[in-house]
Amino acid sequence: MKASFDLVILGAGAAGLMCAIEAGKRGRRVAVLDHGDRPGKKILISGGGRCNFTNLHCRPENFLSANPHFARSALARFTPQDFLALVEKHNIPYHEKTLGQLFCDGSAKEILAMLLAECAEAGVAIFLNQHIQRVEKEEVFLVNTKASGFLAPALVIATGGLSIPKMGATSLGYQIAEQFGIAIQECRPALVPFLLEQSDQQDWCDLAGLSAEVIASTGRQQFREKLLITHRGLSGPAILQLSSYWKESEAISVDWAPEKPALTSLLATNTRRDANAAKATLRETFPARLADRLVDLATPSRWTNAAIQQLENRLHHWPFDPDGTEGYDKAEVTAGGVDTAELSAKTMESKRIPGLFFIGEVVDVTGQLGGFNFQWAWASGAAAGRCL
Incomplete structure (x- = not known):
């Protein structure tokens, strides 16, 4: 009928x-x-x-x-x-x-x-x-x-x-x-979490649940919102926004400290310069475990002014190579x-x-x-x- x-x-x-x-x-x-x-x-x-x-x-x-x-x-x-x-x-x-x-x-x-x-x-x-x-x-x-x-x-x-x-x-x-x-x-x-390659998962995914406000970028697109570390990769509003514009095999960049220097205090003349001092400084901005991990993954061999500046630059342009999305x-x-x-x-x-x-x-x-x-x-x- x-x-x-x-x-x-x-x-x-x-x-x-x-x-x-x-x-x-x-x-x-x-x-x-x-x-x-x-x-x-x-x-x-x-x-x-x-x-x-x-x-x-x-x-x-x-x-x-x-x-x-x-x-x-x-x-x-x-x-x-x-x-x-x-x-x-x-x-x-x-x-x-x-x-x-x-x-x-x-x-x-x-x-x-x-x-x-x-x-x-x-x-x-x-x-x-x-x-x-x-x-x-x-x-x-x-x-x-x-x-x-x-x-x-x-x-x-x-x-x-x-x-x-x-x-x-x-x-x-x-x-x-x-x-x-x-x-x-x-x-x-689209609006989907990224997966990370196995090596990056080992570096980051034990921090699942931690988040920070970042600027996430790919190509000409960037979004300033929260990033969330997951058990398999990256999520949170900044990453979901970025995923709609991301092209397969394209790298993304994360600015962990938008619009502010994170390690400037280490450049002072009488300031202690080592990994522990860098971690203490970053803990003022990030959750402690995230601050420590950022330093551990990019610790310079010597704590010269140039090395500290390189670490600063890395914090503002941290590269990730997504291994696809959650689908x-x-x-x-x-x-x-x-x-x-x-x-x-x-x-x-x-x-x-x-x-x-x-x-x-x-x-x-x-x-x-x-x-x-x-x-x-x-x-x-x-x-x-x-x-x-």
Whole structure:
């Protein structure tokens, strides 16, 4: 048995639900299909369960894409203030954490409940446990599931990326794009921890759990935030940010003491100069074990002025050669995806397949850490929903 709608949306995540709300408000009969047993699973785990739902300082420069200008239109027409108005309408308490990041005071469940309430008010039908078997297009789109079929003149792909497969991530969106001859920019894990080579793991990973504010750099990109040492490598906001721009086999550099000299006091005339003195000085800035390790790994043979300056320079340009990343299992998002050259920047509709739309993470638009990927989901979903 086949059910007819004005549009069918594949994916009940952030982008899919926002698209459904906007289209439903315009009187469209909307069906949202999801293969999971509940909607919004990634919303619920985001921000440590408090959902970093947007960023007040959202700009196109916060996004990575083969076309860095593509996101500009959608982001300008649905802003963080627009989403914030919805949050405030539902009386959800929130706070700004750092760098414009907005979180719920309570739980991410409140954001999901808000979206579902808006869907219900707009008459949106949500169908869970729907395993897509085939998508076809003749006069209209036909989506066949194991249980039934759905007909609609418009089909919106909001299936997300490949990140966190244990949460249900699949390649369905990319498969549908390929089926219709739509180009895809190569996908890769983003906002993901780095692995270190075995020798570097032996030098560093017994310090797992220690963190410091650093500047982490690769190529022309750099981020000043916390770095966290893990059991297998490096993580923390600075590293996650950097990972989206990192290219395989490329070295990264860490400035352990941003914008300040760390060992200048050792250059004083009457100051003791040796490894213990250097460690004591660095302990004023770093956790003791981290301070000691930095000195142990770069102890000069003689404590001359030149050697101390070399150690100082090393602290500001400490090289690491990542042995890859933790992969999609630990990646917060997927970089790459449906080529933006194939889509209208205003509506997210395919330029070659009328009625076919791609929104959210499945598109080659990847935000930096801090609520930007949610804002892209809201903005791209609204862009599609408002034109359907």
